[in-house]
Amino acid sequence: MRTNWNTKGRIIFSVIFFVLSTMLLALCCILYPDSVSSGPYLNSAHGDSNYGVNRSATATFGYAKGNCAHCHEQHASIGGSEPAPAGGSPSRYAIFADNFISQTDDFCFYCHRGIGSVQVLFSRTNYNYSYWFGGDTVNHATPNNIYDAFNPVLGSSHNLQDILNFVKTKWPETFKDESNPCNACHNPHLAQRGYPVVRPTDRNNIWGDSASEHMSDYATAHGGLYQAPYRYNSTTTYEPDGSGTTDGSNVPDYITFCSDCHNATNVIYSTILGRNLSYINWANPNRTYLQAGDYHGSITRCFDVDGNSGGQWKTCGCIKDDSYGFASGFCRGAPVDAAGCCLYNGHTVNAPVWWGDIKPPYKTANYPNFILNCTDCHEPHGAVHGNGTTTPYLLRKTVNGHYNKQCAGGPGNPCTWEEEFCRSCHHHRNSTEQTYIPEFDRTITSDGWHCGGPGNCLNCHNHNAYAKCYACWWCATPPIGGTPGHTF
């Protein structure tokens, strides 16, 4: 039965609807007053009324969480005296301590540290990227604050003085001697938990929160696809949020962000390394010898997901055995002979893997051109020594769901942290899987090495390595025997 409103009914309904809507709106205003007029600062982590900045000394005065006074003392004193931390002279930007002195004495560290923090309480601990976005809450209980992340024992971290030196030279209109190097990447008035960064070239806009600022956008724009790594200990959930999303539409495009500094032209001196950093050209799709670029970036891979330039692994049941192969297992390429033996050298291995081939979820995705995000491999602040290993280049300890432990040593066990690191995504020697090394035409189970020497993957496989060793000949033209190419 169809019901028709008469005029009176419509009026009554309209009035009731209007009144209820108004009451609901008013209720929202009462319950969430800050949301009513919130702007970029009130939406930021520091300006959040529930978990924002809250210096203990100024909280005592009664200032709300997120109040300017927690960082800025407009007159360098409150109530005629200087709230803690006291001491020293008034500081520029009217903040309660000097902006930047050294790697261990930075304004941000007054709150973002462990013991001695002046923040009343952190509702969310500043664990590292591997913890929050890699999902490894087991192995990354430390560092649990930014100060420790920047000051690791036997680890690596962004050198704050180097950052300041670079940015104030590169963008002198933005960064000055008295600037805080943290501000090269963060705007404390904008930074959000999920979107903490701004580009140094665009400091008034959060990076990564808008359309076209995600990793999926970057990959598409550069002729590739993004595959999210696994979350820790999972083969069904993915970084950064533990969802099933794999295309990078839920993670900021850190390539563009980081490339403001780390690109193909900027000269960045590293005090720690004692040299300029390697150039990084993530955008160049051309694998031409001596032309910058990386396979992990926009260069299309020349090996298939099995690590070869052609052919696929086939299961085989060969009766033939040799010093390397197995009676049954897998061989590369097709066809197999009537006896079930691989026609290619007759070599079989117990797992269809080659030296360097890629693991799931990349192998499963099988995209022709994977473009990785910086944070897939790097911690943004610092990589802390853990489990007896050092972690150079801010590399993550947990990558693609795999925690890289200290090597046990001995046959079959990779004994460098780099090997462990690379094995997060690539097959390499270990005690359980043989791998085939095409350039030596042999399978290796332990202690194998090739031109870079045992275990030191990073000697050859690093950013912008476009003229490296034998292995890179594989992708040259013609295959094998050509000129060296790219090894990363």
Add this chain to the structure above:
Amino acid sequence: MSFIEDRSQASDIEKMRLKVKAKNKGLWSSHSVFFICSIVIALWGYALQLEANVTGNCSNCHTMHNSQNGMSVAVDRSMYGTPPYGNLLKDTCVGCHMATNGATWKDPFTGAPIVFNTSAPQYGASSGGGPKQGLAGGNFYWVAAAGGNDPTKGHNVWGISGQDPNLADAPGAQNIHWGCATPTCHQTLATNPASTTSPPNDNRHKNGCEGCHLYVSHHTDSGCYRYLCSHGYPGDASHGIRGAGDPNWESNPSSTTHNTYIAAAGQNLLSWGYGNISAFCAGCHWKFHTLDTDPNNGIGIGSPWFRHPTDVVMPASGEYSVYTIYSLIAPVGRPEGNFPADPSQVRPGTDMATCISCHRVHGSPYFKMMRWDYKSSTLSTALSGCNECHTSKN
């Protein structure tokens, strides 16, 4: 026909016509001068709004014998001593400028602006629907006993409230107190202004209201805005504060009807003569205003500042460029001689923050005499005043 007029041959009628014309011309000329002068004076008066001297019956303020029908006329303000008061006054500063209710903003007999209501003021600007804050300078209600006796909500002035228990000195004061013996007005306004020992009870050293309002010449204009004269007066009235006042002292202000105070870019030393209100405040709160490279003695000399700058031109770029409509929550100061035709206009690149952009000098309902509730538990309210200038920090 000759084109040359021979006046000698003109008829008598014509002569008379010319004579009248000439007379009229002279009359018009003198009228025009008077008219123009009137306009100039009116505009000048409007622009500067010099302190109007008091009018009305003498007995409104004075008593010749302090006796009427055998009764004392002067109000007994025991804190000030025994009436009658000096200059045959019937009452004290506080007595004349206070009201025993919350509604009165102007004394009905003397016309004096009320700066101290013993009930919460019901007039003036408010911030975000908060309490009314009284006239332009605020109100002493909240710092007085009637309003809660909160020393953080107003200047502690003799006759209104006791000395601030939290502050031994004026915040930001130079340690030397300008060479004055202590306590001085540069240290506290809450000591007895009748003291003749230390400091001497003259116009240079009084405390109480006259710690700030020097040379309160109610019979003649002092030349100083709100009698905010400096020690240089008399003899040099230019050493006082200048500005343009709302005729109703902001009892009912709007963005178009409000006081306007002088701000003087770069004149952040205590260099009198620029009429800037912030320099006057710096007499006691020196470090909060003075340009100095020494962070322990001033605000710095350029961005990034050590302390929040005053008398520094608000940038015309970035977040500041959006502040274009005059805010009663965080009003700007103007360069002298460069007021906008539209008083509701704010001009980033020209106008400046002053001390009273954030503070009500007499008192306010809020911590540290702020014009808005900077200590509100609702963060958007707490930052509302900041956001008038810092528009991207909302």
